[in-house]
Amino acid sequence: MVDSVTNTSAVNADAELSGRLAKAAGRGAEFSLILAMLEQNVLYRPSFASDSDEVVTDPHFPQRLNHYPPVSLKADATHFSKANVTNRLFSQSQVKNAQLWLAMHPDPLSMFNDPSRIDDEVIHNCDFATQRHLKLPEHAKIDVDYTKMLDVVEAAQVLQ
Secondary structure, eight states, X not given: OHHHHHHHHHHHHSHHHHTHHHHGGGSHHHHHHHHHHSOOOTTSSOOOOOSOOXXXXXXXXXXXXXXXXXXXXXXXXXXXXXXXXHHHHHHTTOHHHHHHHHHHSOOOSOSSSOTTOOOHHHHHTSOHHXXXXXXXXXXXXXXXXXXXXXXXXXXXXXXX
């Protein structure tokens, strides 16, 4: 009984869970105020305890629920032949058939499975400083030797 009272008071205190934020969405100033007062760190916001602590033992549990084919991380020869079918369907104005085809045969996410690879076209569209930074090797960074500062101080004293 104590837990339900505690949860109810915690929900009423939270602006988002109690619905005060949603009700204020039509009123600009009140919405801004409640949004500013909303706790941004979700660790400190109230949460609901789970009803059961059962662990799923089926290793194929998420895959069984997903009826869509997996999306490939990189393109290969089979994807290019499927892209020709997609192109033909769109060129014949068969949009619904093309959407079905793309749902059954999704395009790969990238041409290469390399997260650190940046296309040359993207690099050429960056500003000059970014392009220069990307072209410099890691060992081209300037080494700072603070001991040489003593020479500058002594030379400055001679000039006085």
